[in-house]
Structure formats: structure tokens, C-alpha cells
Amino acid sequence: MGNKTLTETSKFLSYILRHKPQAIGITLDNEGWVDVSALIEGAARHGRALDETLIREVVVGNDKKRFSLSSDGARIRAAQGHSTTQVNLQHVQKVPPERLYHGTASRFLESIRRQGLIPGSRHHVHLSDNPDTARAVGKRYGTPVILNIRAQDMHQQGHRFFQADNGVWLVEHVPMDFISETTIAL
Numbered sequence: 001m002g003n004k005t006l007t008e009t010s011k012f013l014s015y016i017l018r019h020k021p022q023a024i025g026i027t028l029d030n031e032g033w034v035d036v037s038a039l040i041e042g043a044a045r046h047g048r049a050l051d052e053t054l055i056r057e058v059v060v061g062n063d064k065k066r067f068s069l070s071s072d073g074a075r076i077r078a079a080q081g082h083s084t085t086q087v088n089l090q091h092v093q094k095v096p097p098e099r100l101y102h103g104t105a106s107r108f109l110e111s112i113r114r115q116g117l118i119p120g121s122r123h124h125v126h127l128s129d130n131p132d133t134a135r136a137v138g139k140r141y142g143t144p145v146i147l148n149i150r151a152q153d154m155h156q157q158g159h160r161f162f163q164a165d166n167g168v169w170l171v172e173h174v175p176m177d178f179i180s181e182t183t184i185a186l
């Protein structure tokens with residue numbers, strides 16, 4: 001299987017399983033799951049050939065573990081990053097480490113200073129446990145900036161943290177008070 005096919009299929013699955021399942025006439029359950037067979041049939045009706053082998057390769061080979069298969073392999077979901085209102089993932093609530101990191105682009109800083117970090121079109125603000133990942137995430141939108149978040153302090157003051165299947169940390173909002181340091185990543 002070529003890398004190009006895998007990347008394209010991964011993008012297609014992200015679009016369908018996070019944002020627009022209705023684009024191929026499928027429905028996700030509350031936890032984001034859909035039968036692999038329904039996904040394959042829906043995709044076929046809309047001119048995209050998928051099969052179980054290709055789907056499995058994308059799930060297993062994905063650098064960020066974007067997708068999970070159920071233990072019997074019959075169902076699939078995106079691990080996080082949803083915008084569709086069909087889904088309300090019950091992520092595991094967890095005590096965060098002392099620090100977490102958020103990567104953003106310098107052009108968003110002014111607005112972040114006013115509002116803190118907000119989820120935008122996703123359901124949560126996404127945080128990572130290491131600055132390197134944060135830098136890579138921020139780079140997608142421009143000159144990357146890494147924000148250091150005092151996650152433990154937030155937790156102690158009642159903010160609930162969750163961790164997705166793939167390790168990404170999620171929180172509803174990060175007020176500016178907990179963003180203690182801004183490092184321009186060169």
C-alpha cells in the first residue's frame with residue numbers, strides 16, 4: 001500500500017469520523033463508533049473504495065493513532081478531534097501532570113491573551129505532555145509558539161482534564177492565569 005493512499009484515506013476518515021459522517025450517509029453513536037461495514041458501504045455509495053485491509057493499515061500505521069478499532073475489529077472511531085454534534089465522547093478523566101503544553105501560532109497570541117485558550121470548532125482545547133509535539137502542532141498555522149500550562153494548578157482549582165485514547169490531553173478552557181510562559185520556538 002502506497003503512503004499516498006494511506007494519507008489520503010486517513011484524511012478521508014478524519015473528515016467522516018470527526019466532522020461530517022452525513023457526507024456519506026452514516027451515523028455515529030454517542031461515543032463516535034460506527035460499524036466498519038457501514039463505513040465501507042457508505043464510502044462506496046459516494047465513490048470511494050475502502051476495504052477492511054486498507055482501514056486496518058491506516059489505523060495501525062497512523063503516526064498519531066487518530067483512529068481506534070473495537071476489540072472485535074467490527075467498529076471504528078476517531079480518538080479525538082471531533083466537531084460533529086453526533087458525538088459526545090466520554091474521555092477518561094485524569095489528573096494531569098504538573099505541566100502541559102499547547103502549540104499555537106504567533107498570530108493567535110493577541111486573541112489568546114484576551115480569552116485564554118478556547119476549543120474553536122473542536123470540543124476541547126488540545127494539550128500535549130511535551131513541548132516538541134506542541135511545536136509541531138503550532139507550526140501548522142504559522143510561526144509556532146509553545147504555551148506552558150500549569151495543569152496541576154488548574155486541576156486543583158476544579159478544571160477537569162481528560163485523556164484521549166491516543167494520549168492527547170483535553171480540557172474545556174485554559175484561562176490566561178495558568179499560561180505562565182510563552183516561548184518563541186525558533
Ligand code: HQG
Nearest residue numbers: 066081103104105108111112115116117118120122126137
Ligand atoms: C487556537 C491535530 C485565537 C489554537 C494536532 C489553535 C492536534 C485560539 C487553533 C489537534 C484561541 C485551533 C488539535 C483564542 C485557541 N484565540 N486562537 N482564544 N484559543 N486558539 O486545529 O490544538 O492532525 O482546532 O492555538 O496535531 O491546533 O487533526 O486545534 O491554533 O493534536 O489529528 O486555535 O489537531 O491533530 O486549531 O490541534 P485546531 P490544535 P490531527
